[in-house]
Amino acid sequence: MSTLTLALDLMGGDYGPSETVPAAAQALSLLPHLNLLLVGDIEQCRDLLDAFSLSKHPNVSFLHATQSVSMAESPAFALRRLSDSSMRKAIEAVAAGQANACVSAGNTGALMAIAKHVLKVIPGIERPALMSCVPTISGGRSVLLDLGANVNCEAENLRQFAVLGSVVAEAVLGMSRPRIALLNVGAEANKGNIPVRTAAELLATTPGLNYCGYIEGDALFQGAADVIVCDGFVGNIALKTAEGMVRLLSSASHQQMKGWAGWLQSWLTRFFKRRLSHLNPDQYNGASLLGLRGIVIKSHGRAERSAFTNAILQAVVEVERQLPARIAERIDALPLNRR
Amino acid sequence: MSTLTLALDLMGGDYGPSETVPAAAQALSLLPHLNLLLVGDIEQCRDLLDAFSLSKHPNVSFLHATQSVSMAESPAFALRRLSDSSMRKAIEAVAAGQANACVSAGNTGALMAIAKHVLKVIPGIERPALMSCVPTISGGRSVLLDLGANVNCEAENLRQFAVLGSVVAEAVLGMSRPRIALLNVGAEANKGNIPVRTAAELLATTPGLNYCGYIEGDALFQGAADVIVCDGFVGNIALKTAEGMVRLLSSASHQQMKGWAGWLQSWLTRFFKRRLSHLNPDQYNGASLLGLRGIVIKSHGRAERSAFTNAILQAVVEVERQLPARIAERIDALPLNRR
Known part of the structure; x- marks a missing residue:
């Protein structure tokens, strides 16, 4: 993976693809070197992807997911039962090295539980923070x-x-x-x-x-x-x-x-x-789940396209600054575990 | 006690008498039927009381207190050791029936501890709330x-x-x-x-x-x-x-x-x-310590005169509405203690 790739959970948030798809197009127009892995129910998104010229965009690839995590879902259920959710597959793409980071506007508790399970925390950190x-x-x-x-x-x-x-x-x-x-x-x-x-x-x-x-x-x-x-x-x-x-x-x-x-x-x-x-x-939409061995950005659930785009840009900055590696380095140097 | 009397802690808050004394004068000009019991180091306040024509005001009486509770004081120390503080004496005036309510801009924790000790809570209430x-x-x-x-x-x-x-x-x-x-x-x-x-x-x-x-x-x-x-x-x-x-x-x-x-x-x-x-x-300065057998109003510590006046007016409203009696009546009617 030589270029920068982000996995986007298309289905998350209050508005789902109707805001995440336009935001993906906006991010690509702002950062032409960016690659996006769009994760979700691709058939359901087809018309929107066509409308925003993303279906055959050279920087875009797709990962189909049959499930999505609703805002009211319990984190435990989302973690154990929704193994084909767009949120889960976006995070798994980061763990597998297919993407450098993922962005989701979905259920915060579920995102936290799945990210912690799939990516694991940095040694010395007990709990990630938003x-x-x-x-x-x-x-x-x-x-x-x-x-x-x-x-x-x-x-x-x-x-x-x-x-x-x-x-x-x-x-x-x-x-x-x-x-x-x-x-x-x-x-x-x-x-x-x-x-x-x-x-x-x-x-x-x-x-x-x-x-x-x-x-x-x-x-x-x-x-x-x-x-x-x-x-x-x-x-x-x-x-x-x-x-x-x-x-x-x-x-x-x-x-x-x-x-x-x-x-x-x-x-x-x-x-x-x-x-x-x-x-x-x-302007500052895009909260980071810090303390994980990978970059996960949580967009506000009510984010519209420009706000979701800002969350994508936040992910780019964290990839470029290699945030997880710098955190691991600092944690390693501190006597945090001598309680 | 046929008229409405409020005990004011002159020494509390970040500004002390320089704001509480003018506020007392302002409250009296707004509500001519109001009586005030001013509690604090009266000698220290003498010039201010003269300047605002309160020294010989027919609706004003005084209660001298040699101590005051600082903002950094621990509630336990204020309760046990500062028995001649302006805060304590203002609350004691309520307990003794000399005043219908008291107002203080002093240390919240100390006010809470002293009010709970001196006035006691309404039966059925475990902890008063602000x-x-x-x-x-x-x-x-x-x-x-x-x-x-x-x-x-x-x-x-x-x-x-x-x-x-x-x-x-x-x-x-x-x-x-x-x-x-x-x-x-x-x-x-x-x-x-x-x-x-x-x-x-x-x-x-x-x-x-x-x-x-x-x-x-x-x-x-x-x-x-x-x-x-x-x-x-x-x-x-x-x-x-x-x-x-x-x-x-x-x-x-x-x-x-x-x-x-x-x-x-x-x-x-x-x-x-x-x-x-x-x-x-x-505009809405004046928080109430609810759940006590008496009315205690906490003004913001940084309140200036007009804000402190609003706290005094809040005390007047609660006295007129007989808030503690109405709370006691409601608590009595509810099955709150069947835990």
């Missing part, structure tokens, strides 16, 4: 994890997430000595629950990590830290709350006025939207 | 709890929070059969951690509660539910994240331009702020 590079108000980026892969975490898991996030901050965002913070309910040392307080002690004594303390929810997106660590329950709700606020505030919620006032109103709404555009969740 | 009536995009309100009083919760605690929140929705917001939701990482039944999933089962089978299922972070502030229940760790971070977004988006973050462009820019910034004004956290 990570996103979120925008900051000043135009920068922060690494935020876990975003929902682990709804219960121990302190050691949080420490490992800090290591994973630091490698991303260095390898993907080009930072040196990224500032690590734990998301907590207060800045003082006595605040928070036991896992967070214990993680603070672990992080402060782990060599090679630039741990800077706690930050609160209102400091997210302010660039107060480069790597922000929390358990998956909290991270998922914090990120979705912030995304919900951006969407609410940038939507034209006021009643449409008439005449010149209506013109002014729509102009102001556009101004408003542009001002928020760099915080738009679509 | 609740706020947050705005929705359409101009309504939702009850959100817990906001940080309990960083670890079991399912039964979450169920009790749902009952507390329902009473507030009915008594304060005037709703009938308020819709109750649990904040979770997904809408499907198999999502979330054990306490949340178990709470969902409990809520669905508790008579008299209108439980409607899970909502995700992006549905907060959309009015998707009237009562939104979560543990204090998650609620604190979700609310602060949302508040941080509103502050970020309404601040003039762009570089100031010159000439007519600068004029247009500042005009647009004002437009932007006005559009967000009903989501401004200051």
Whole structure:
């Protein structure tokens, strides 16, 4: 495999092929060197593939899958019973070396369970984490994890997430000595629950990590830290709350006025939207399942084509930066297993 | 005690008397029938009290306290060692019937510990919760709890929070059969951690509660539910994240331009702020410690005078609606203790 190939799960997400197929075409037009392995019910997608000139595209190959994983499916069922699902076959293509990474907008729990089973975790990592590079108000980026892969975490898991996030901050965002913070309910040392307080002690004594303390929810997106660590329950709700606020505030919620006032109103709404555009969740769609021996990108289930394209681009960056190898190297150098 | 009297902790919060004293004056000008018991280091506050014409105000009395609880103090230390703190004496004034409610911008953990010890909880309630009536995009309100009083919760605690929140929705917001939701990482039944999933089962089978299922972070502030229940760790971070977004988006973050462009820019910034004004956290400052045999309102530690005034007004509403009595009545009628 000399060129860069991505396996795309065509069937995942709320919209399935109607958004993933156009996104594939968009990614190919942006990156002509890219190769795509499209995984799903190819017959069902035929008309869309023809419409977007992908059926006979030289950079596109196909892998037929008879099943798909629904959003409500239990991870255990998806793992044990849906062995011919598009999600499973896309991940297996990565394990078999047919693709450098895979991208899916499907069920997060199922993606996590199948990826962990098929690809295995990097030695020293107990649990993979879902990570996103979120925008900051000043135009920068922060690494935020876990975003929902682990709804219960121990302190050691949080420490490992800090290591994973630091490698991303260095390898993907080009930072040196990224500032690590734990998301907590207060800045003082006595605040928070036991896992967070214990993680603070672990992080402060782990060599090679630039741990800077706690930050609160209102400091997210302010660039107060480069790597922000929390358990998956909290991270998922914090990120979705912030995304919900951006969407609410940038939507034209006021009643449409008439005449010149209506013109002014729509102009102001556009101004408003542009001002928020760099915080738009679509811009940074594409969360990474970190800690695996392969690259798996999770797109938001409600992603439309341009957002799904951004998830594809995130996969390309991680392949180019050889993220799993860099994580393995760093984990190997750290005394993480001396608990 | 025939009139309405509130005990104010003058020393709490990041700014102490410099904001609480002006807020007291503002509240008295808004509600001339209100009586205030100002608790703190009265000598230290003398100049401010004179400046705001409160020293000899007919509706104002004073209670001197030699100690104050700092924001970094441990709740246990504040409870056991600071028996002459302004926070403690303000709560004791409620217990003694000298005041109908108290308001403090001080350390949340200490306020919770002292209030629970001095006022006691309503029978049937295991743990009080911190609740706020947050705005929705359409101009309504939702009850959100817990906001940080309990960083670890079991399912039964979450169920009790749902009952507390329902009473507030009915008594304060005037709703009938308020819709109750649990904040979770997904809408499907198999999502979330054990306490949340178990709470969902409990809520669905508790008579008299209108439980409607899970909502995700992006549905907060959309009015998707009237009562939104979560543990204090998650609620604190979700609310602060949302508040941080509103502050970020309404601040003039762009570089100031010159000439007519600068004029247009500042005009647009004002437009932007006005559009967000009903989501401004200051508008709904004043979280209630629910489940106690008395009314305790927690103001945000960073509250300035007008925000602290809103916390005082929240206390007045809860006194008028006799919230603790209504909660006790509801708890008594529910089979909450048959675990």
